[in-house]
Amino acid sequence: MAKKWSQLIRNWMTQKMELPPDVMMDLPRITMVGQIHIYIENHRGLLAFSDREVRLLLEQGQLLVKGKAFVIKMILPEEILLEGKIDQVIYINE
Amino acid sequence: MKNQWISGLVGIVRVKVTGKGVERFLNQLTRNEILIWNVKRHGTEAITFQIKLSDVKKVRGPARQSECKIRFIERAGGPFFLQRLWTNSGFVLGGVAFFALILFLSNMVWGIEIKGASPATEYQIRKELKEMGVKIGKPQFTIENVDVIQRELTDQVKALTWVGVELRGTTYHFQVVEKEEPEKPKIYDAQNLVATKKATIVKMFVEEGEKVVSIHDHVKPGQLLVSGLIGKEDEKQKVAARGEILGETWYKSQVELPLESTFQVFSGEEKRKFYLDISGAEIPIWGFGKHEFQEYEEELNTHQLKIFKWKTPIAVTTKTIREREEVNRSYSEKEAVKRAMDLARKDIKNQLPEDAIVKGEEILHQSINNGKVKLSILFQIIEDIAKSQPIIQGDENDGRNKNDGNSTS
Numbered sequence: 104m105a106k107k108w109s110q111l112i113r114n115w116m117t118q119k120m121e122l123p124p125d126v127m128m129d130l131p132r133i134t135m136v137g138q139i140h141i142y143i144e145n146h147r148g149l150l151a152f153s154d155r156e157v158r159l160l161l162e163q164g165q166l167l168v169k170g171k172a173f174v175i176k177m178i179l180p181e182e183i184l185l186e187g188k189i190d191q192v193i194y195i196n197e
Numbered sequence: 198m199k200n201q202w203i204s205g206l207v208g209i210v211r212v213k214v215t216g217k218g219v220e221r222f223l224n225q226l227t228r229n230e231i232l233i234w235n236v237k238r239h240g241t242e243a244i245t246f247q248i249k250l251s252d253v254k255k256v257r258g259p260a261r262q263s264e265c266k267i268r269f270i271e272r273a274g275g276p277f278f279l280q281r282l283w284t285n286s287g288f289v290l291g292g293v294a295f296f297a298l299i300l301f302l303s304n305m306v307w308g309i310e311i312k313g314a315s316p317a318t319e320y321q322i323r324k325e326l327k328e329m330g331v332k333i334g335k336p337q338f339t340i341e342n343v344d345v346i347q348r349e350l351t352d353q354v355k356a357l358t359w360v361g362v363e364l365r366g367t368t369y370h371f372q373v374v375e376k377e378e379p380e381k382p383k384i385y386d387a388q389n390l391v392a393t394k395k396a397t398i399v400k401m402f403v404e405e406g407e408k409v410v411s412i413h414d415h416v417k418p419g420q421l422l423v424s425g426l427i428g429k430e431d432e433k434q435k436v437a438a439r440g441e442i443l444g445e446t447w448y449k450s451q452v453e454l455p456l457e458s459t460f461q462v463f464s465g466e467e468k469r470k471f472y473l474d475i476s477g478a479e480i481p482i483w484g485f486g487k488h489e490f491q492e493y494e495e496e497l498n499t500h501q502l503k504i505f506k507w508k509t510p511i512a513v514t515t516k517t518i519r520e521r522e523e524v525n526r527s528y529s530e531k532e533a534v535k536r537a538m539d540l541a542r543k544d545i546k547n548q549l550p551e552d553a554i555v556k557g558e559e560i561l562h563q564s565i566n567n568g569k570v571k572l573s574i575l576f577q578i579i580e581d582i583a584k585s586q587p588i589i590q591g592d593e594n595d596g597r598n599k600n601d602g603n604s605t606s
Contacts, residue, residue: 150220
């Protein structure tokens with residue numbers, strides 16, 4: 104419910120307030136807090152998960168996060184919050 | 198991120214998933230709107246994560262379709278906690294019993310301290326307190342209010358001028374001020390005895406001093422009765438005149454008494470109710486049902502429960518409902534006069550010292566109008582009319598002229 108609402112609000116906001124079209128174009132939005140948190144919105148599913156590597160499917164290509172001691176703090180269909188020590192964030196375009 | 202406290206209340210289950218395609222299984226779960234958190238990898242094939250207890254059933258479907266095995270390995274949160282409590286109910290019971298015991302003991306009398314009293318008075322006070330029910334080991338809510346104790350004590354123990362009663366925690370503190378009854382002075386200063394009232398002397402008993410008046414004499418207030426100067430004319434000696442001079446005095450008393458009157462009295466019927474008062478909300482614990490009194494009076498007695506020295510919002514309230522009755526009293530004329538006389542006698546007794554004797558009484562005037570009896574009565578009283586008056590230097594010649602009244606003033 105909350106997610107639907109948030110999406111509705113997001114749509115409305117981009118239309119009315121002329122926000123940058125990152126959401127409209129289904130690009131991932133990545134927020135990092137230092138090395139310890141990474142929050143990825145707009146992914147399309149989890150491909151691989153281990154404590155050193157997380158691979159996420161995107162609309163176009165994949166996202167690879169490398170680091171140590173990964174724990175998925177929360178996962179929703181389009182959002183994921185990852186915790187641990189993040190070393191690299193890599194886009195893979197085929 | 199959603200608040201995990203709420204799911205903590207609902208119950209949390211830790212799930213262990215083993216097999217291939219664990220990530221696909223996870224995606225499946227998230228698409229089924231299952232909230233997943235704390236996903237951890239254990240080795241190559243196993244992961245664990247936490248879900249809400251209410252989502253456990255939703256996990257089963259996707260699990261069957263995937264190639265993974267699931268196991269629930271840890272249960273935490275509200276319902277499981279309650280279950281554990283139930284299995285260890287002994288502990289809970291012990292805790293509650295402990296709390297109840299502390300609550301009970303905190304509301305008991307554990308000490309009675311009396312300060313400022315002589316041993317005799319202290320003993321008397323303790324005896325009186327015991328009679329009132331203030332004893333060590335008594336629950337405080339069975340004991341009267343501090344004010345009531347104070348009043349009772351000052352009434353019952355004659356030697357007390359004032360007693361401060363304070364309940365501090367579980368101890369009653371009594372601060373006593375005793376009446377200091379002055380010891381009767383053994384050595385008297387030189388003094389005369391003079392009359393206090395207008396009277397006729399009935400009897401004289403002089404211990405020391407020289408009589409100035411005799412029996413059947415009329416005296417005025419302040420008149421010299423017994424002189425403290427004795428001896429021969431020129432070399433008088435000063436002594437303390439002492440003695441009892443009984444004189445007949447008169448008192449007039451007016452009494453009015455209605456023939457018909459109504460009273461409010463308690464019939465003796467009462468109903469008691471006990472309440473547990475928790476910060477305003479009253480929970481009846483004893484004494485249910487309604488009373489059937491038409492006229493009644495209510496008395497509330499509230500006792501706040503305490504824990505150690507802190508007050509709890511819980512109070513034990515006792516409500517006493519007493520039935521009131523209206524009583525009509527009517528006297529015949531004869532009765533009314535008799536009653537009025539009784540009243541007048543009582544009234545007179547209150548005005549007189551204890552050793553005075555009522556010698557006679559006479560109705561001066563009696564009338565009945567407007568349903569009221571009016572009496573005016575004259576009482577003949579025999580009482581001690583002597584009062585000591587010190588002899589001051591220079592007034593030495595006063596005793597000489599007998600019967601000259603207020604000579605020493």
